[in-house]
Amino acid sequence: MIQGKNIMVLASGGIDSTACIHYYLSLDFKVKAFFVNYGQKSLKMEYRSIQKVVSHYGIKLGSVNCKFQKNFSSGELIGRNGFLILAAIMANPCFKGLISLGIHSGTPYYDCTPAFVSDINKVIESYTNGQVKLDAPFLSWEKSMIYDYCKNEGVPVNLTYSCENGGIEPCGECLSCLDRGVLDASQKNEN
Secondary structure (H helix, E strand, C coil): CCCCCEEECCCCHHHHHHHHHHHHHHHCCCEEEEEEEECCCHHHHHHHHHHHHHHHCCEEEEEEEECCCCCCCCCCCCCHHHHHHHHHHHHHHCCCEEEECCCCCCCCCHHHHHHHHHHHHHHHHHCCCCEEEECCCCCCCCHHHHHHHHHHHCCCHHHCCCCCCCCCCCCCHHHHHHHHHHHHHHHHHHC
């Protein structure tokens, strides 16, 4: 059985994981961010962003570097969220508590669904003797709902980075940029 209020947020420096950090801190959890370098194109910008986010919130950041012979492109990476969760467990074998993932509805990916959360929790609980569980607080929310949450709660979205291609300026074409572009446009319309 999971004890205490420990949470490890799998953090990319994007809006969703930053919202998770804020969410759990507001519930008085002991929050740690965890970053996985798996060779993503956006590695440099994501890591800069997550460093700013953890500095803002005054929390610890752990990380792990994983080497693959494949270069990853933008779009769906089959198995990514499952890999991130298992990498976090392997890199933190003494951790007990919740692992959080900022997945949300409105995407066509299996690893952003309630079925994935249920399936991966069976694996996690088996590996950790019930000491670790995945929590996805925004699983039923659309991206715009997360953005509204951030705006209403004062989450520093200006520190986040959301582009799969890793340029200093977002490409405006990848799925992450398109998600963020819709959010940025709605913000401009409100002003």
